Amino acid sequence: MKLFFKRILFYASVVFIYLLINLIINFQYETYPKIGNKNIIFLGDSHMRNSINPDSFFNAVNFGLNADPLIGQKWKLVGLLNNNKIDTIVISLGYHNFIDSIDIFFTSESSKADENLFRYNLINNRELCKLNLSKRKYLFSLFRKMQKPVDLSYVGSFFSENMVMKDSAKSAISRRLSNDTAFKFSNLITIEIIRKFCESKGIKCLFLFTPTSSYYNSKVPVTLKVNVDRYIFNLKQKGALIDINYNFNDNLFFDGDHLNIHGSELFTHLVKVKLYRK
Amino acid sequence: MASYYFYGWWSWKFMGLLMLSTILDYSYGFWVASPNKKKAKVFLWLSIINNLGILGIFKYYNFFATQFKEGLELLGLHTNPVLLQVALPVGISFYTFHGMSYVFDIYRDKQQPVKSFVDYAVFVSFFPLLVAGPIERASHLLPQVQKERTFNYTQAVEGCRLILWGMFKKVVIADSLAETVDAIFNNYQHENGVTLIIGAIAFSFQIYGDFSGYSDIALGTAKLFGFELLSNFKFPYFSRDVAEFWRRWHISLSSWFRDYLYIPLGGSKQGKWKSVRNTFIIFLVSGFWHGASWNFIAWGFIHACGFLPLLLLNRNRKHVTDVVAQDRKLPNLKELRQMLSTFAFVTFAWVFFRAEGINQSLNYFKGIWNNFGSNFKHTNGRITFLYVFLLILFDWFLRRDERNLKNFKINYLNTIIYVILLLSVVSQWGEKVSFIYFEF
Numbered sequence: 001m002k003l004f005f006k007r008i009l010f011y012a013s014v015v016f017i018y019l020l021i022n023l024i025i026n027f028q029y030e031t032y033p034k035i036g037n038k039n040i041i042f043l044g045d046s047h048m049r050n051s052i053n054p055d056s057f058f059n060a061v062n063f064g065l066n067a068d069p070l071i072g073q074k075w076k077l078v079g080l081l082n083n084n085k086i087d088t089i090v091i092s093l094g095y096h097n098f099i100d101s102i103d104i105f106f107t108s109e110s111s112k113a114d115e116n117l118f119r120y121n122l123i124n125n126r127e128l129c130k131l132n133l134s135k136r137k138y139l140f141s142l143f144r145k146m147q148k149p150v151d152l153s154y155v156g157s158f159f160s161e162n163m164v165m166k167d168s169a170k171s172a173i174s175r176r177l178s179n180d181t182a183f184k185f186s187n188l189i190t191i192e193i194i195r196k197f198c199e200s201k202g203i204k205c206l207f208l209f210t211p212t213s214s215y216y217n218s219k220v221p222v223t224l225k226v227n228v229d230r231y232i233f234n235l236k237q238k239g240a241l242i243d244i245n246y247n248f249n250d251n252l253f254f255d256g257d258h259l260n261i262h263g264s265e266l267f268t269h270l271v272k273v274k275l276y277r278k
Numbered sequence: 279m280a281s282y283y284f285y286g287w288w289s290w291k292f293m294g295l296l297m298l299s300t301i302l303d304y305s306y307g308f309w310v311a312s313p314n315k316k317k318a319k320v321f322l323w324l325s326i327i328n329n330l331g332i333l334g335i336f337k338y339y340n341f342f343a344t345q346f347k348e349g350l351e352l353l354g355l356h357t358n359p360v361l362l363q364v365a366l367p368v369g370i371s372f373y374t375f376h377g378m379s380y381v382f383d384i385y386r387d388k389q390q391p392v393k394s395f396v397d398y399a400v401f402v403s404f405f406p407l408l409v410a411g412p413i414e415r416a417s418h419l420l421p422q423v424q425k426e427r428t429f430n431y432t433q434a435v436e437g438c439r440l441i442l443w444g445m446f447k448k449v450v451i452a453d454s455l456a457e458t459v460d461a462i463f464n465n466y467q468h469e470n471g472v473t474l475i476i477g478a479i480a481f482s483f484q485i486y487g488d489f490s491g492y493s494d495i496a497l498g499t500a501k502l503f504g505f506e507l508l509s510n511f512k513f514p515y516f517s518r519d520v521a522e523f524w525r526r527w528h529i530s531l532s533s534w535f536r537d538y539l540y541i542p543l544g545g546s547k548q549g550k551w552k553s554v555r556n557t558f559i560i561f562l563v564s565g566f567w568h569g570a571s572w573n574f575i576a577w578g579f580i581h582a583c584g585f586l587p588l589l590l591l592n593r594n595r596k597h598v599t600d601v602v603a604q605d606r607k608l609p610n611l612k613e614l615r616q617m618l619s620t621f622a623f624v625t626f627a628w629v630f631f632r633a634e635g636i637n638q639s640l641n642y643f644k645g646i647w648n649n650f651g652s653n654f655k656h657t658n659g660r661i662t663f664l665y666v667f668l669l670i671l672f673d674w675f676l677r678r679d680e681r682n683l684k685n686f687k688i689n690y691l692n693t694i695i696y697v698i699l700l701l702s703v704v705s706q707w708g709e710k711v712s713f714i715y716f717e718f
Contacts, residue, residue: 001429001431003431004429004431004434004435007435007438008438011696011697011700014697014700014701015700015701015704018701018704018705019704022705255468
């Protein structure tokens with residue numbers, strides 16, 4: 001048994017030395033120079049994932065995740081804030097965020113909320129290092145539950161330069177935005193939960209209404225559009241909206257509601273101008 | 279105690295259920311051993327009802343209630359059945375089967391009832407195999423529980439090697455592939471055909487790495503305590519046909535169904551049509567065991583369809599004892615073709631296993647057919663495919679000796695390999711994905 005434990009000790013020492021070296025090397029990132037004095041986190045679903053290039057900003061990360069519910073942004077924040085200091089978050093909004101029943105699934109019970117928190121895996125270390133963080137415990141953050149971006153590239157999986165309005169995308173939009181689709185007030189509650197949470201943590205919370213193609217817009221039911229536009233206007237009046245007043249041509253989209261490379265480059269630039277003016 | 283503490287760490291509430299199942303089957307064991315066969319049969323059925331009842335309530339009730347509701351709605355009737363808001367107890371599919379096999383074996387006079395309740399409780403709740411198998415037999419594990427065990431250095435080292443290899447397959451291969459697989463399956467409507475095919479293949483290796491990795495960890499952990507468990511995987515992707523695949527994949531489950539369902543139904547001894555019927559029953563039940571969802575049943579059905587031609591042509595027992603390229607280093611063309619076609623079939627079926635429903639599975643294949651582009655964008659997974667290649671290579675060279683890291687005669691070579699594997703595991707460790715079979 002002695003020999004067995006000696007061997008175990010040997011391999012445990014190898015692991016310990018590796019972790020120590022890892023800690024020392026990564027500790028260097030603590031002194032990464034601060035430029036612009038801002039930490040910006042972009043949150044949301046595929047609309048955010050595929051439209052904003054965080055590299056264009058000073059110390060920014062894009063944690064948009066395809067098909068992520070609105071309430072999920074709060075859970076991502078909870079995970080991030082345990083070890084990081086954040087100045088500003090920007091959350092994407094679209095018409096679909098005001099109709100989905102998916103948020104109800106995630107907000108109905110605290111136990112379900114815990115499951116939702118658990119589904120977010122570890123943050124990617126390279127993304128973490130881009131942030132200018134204070135008192136970041138590197139090794140501890142390895143074990144926090146935090147969302148990992150599906151793809152490091154901000155354009156996500158839509159590496160397209162053209163509009164590709166596939167039949168499946170058309171029918172998906174038609175299904176999602178049928179005339180029966182109603183404006184769900186529960187989503188406003190979700191937004192308020194997020195805003196209050198950020199306020200309590202001293203974080204600036206901004207929303208970004210992402211652009212959609214003319215085909216998509218033509219499918220949005222009138223009542224839904226009226227209610228959403230009214231709410232968005234309220235957010236703008238409160239200074240909580242990054243107002244991008246630009247008409248995006250259809251050739252800037254990959255499909256009905258996701259920008260292609262050219263669209264996202266333009267959109268990123270417009271958001272950057274507005275954000276740094278605030 | 280350690281096993282119950284381990285289980286209670288997940289949820290102390292369901293420890294009671296585990297204890298109840300254990301007490302009931304322990305008691306049934308004595309009554310089933312009665313010389314009065316009628317009485318024994320009654321208690322056998324009580325044990326079956328009890329175990330399947332527990333499984334049915336926690337795992338299948340919501341499924342049946344929902345199907346019942348949808349069935350009535352088709353007839354124009356509306357109902358609102360009460361659905362259970364209870365999590366599926368971890369390991370329930372495994373420990374109920376442990377209990378049933380114990381009672382069955384006593385009924386068939388293959389096993390004597392265990393006098394010591396503690397010994398029996400250890401058999402049912404033995405922590406390495408409690409949550410995701412392998413499904414042990416009483417006749418194999420109980421004698422080991424009952425005898426005195428002493429520390430065995432060779433066995434302990436083998437155990438550690440198995441644990442390391444299992445962790446490598448799970449953490450480095452399966453969890454890395456999970457990222458690519460999730461990205462592709464969650465966004466399959468926007469992916470081209472080649473990406474979807476790669477996604478399916480990646481899932482084949484993800485589930486293999488995940489489940490066989492877990493089995494290796496379980497077997498290795500058991501070895502540390504002086505137990506030898508049943509092998510659960512024997513390089514299934516080197517199978518030459520579907521029948522051989524099922525003799526190499528999740529062996530403990532397929533042999534359990536063979537011994538306790540297929541053979542009692544008559545097996546293959548009551549004519550061709552009954553064999554066909556029994557085969558379909560086994561595969562459909564196996565699919566259903568994995569999950570209360572139509573796509574799992576579809577997965578079982580597909581495998582039944584793949585097995586059926588072999589059964590009808592009497593070719594299902596062709597490769598029972600030998601391995602592919604038994605006396606050669608490399609497979610010949612025929613064997614390669616057989617392995618690739620079996621792998622392709624199995625991968626096709628895995629899409630149903632992984633998808634969220636039958637519709638998604640069918641749309642997935644539609645996507646492959648309609649959109650056969652070749653732009654694979656998930657380049658983050660490239661290094662993982664190298665690991666998969668290494669895994670295939672390693673498994674190939676181990677295929678005759680079953681699962682274990684090869685023990686090279688040169689000591690430092692062993693050390694270098696173990697260090698590389700260990701550091702690969704540690705460096706990937708933070709990105710945790712739960713074991714797929716924990717969900718069953």
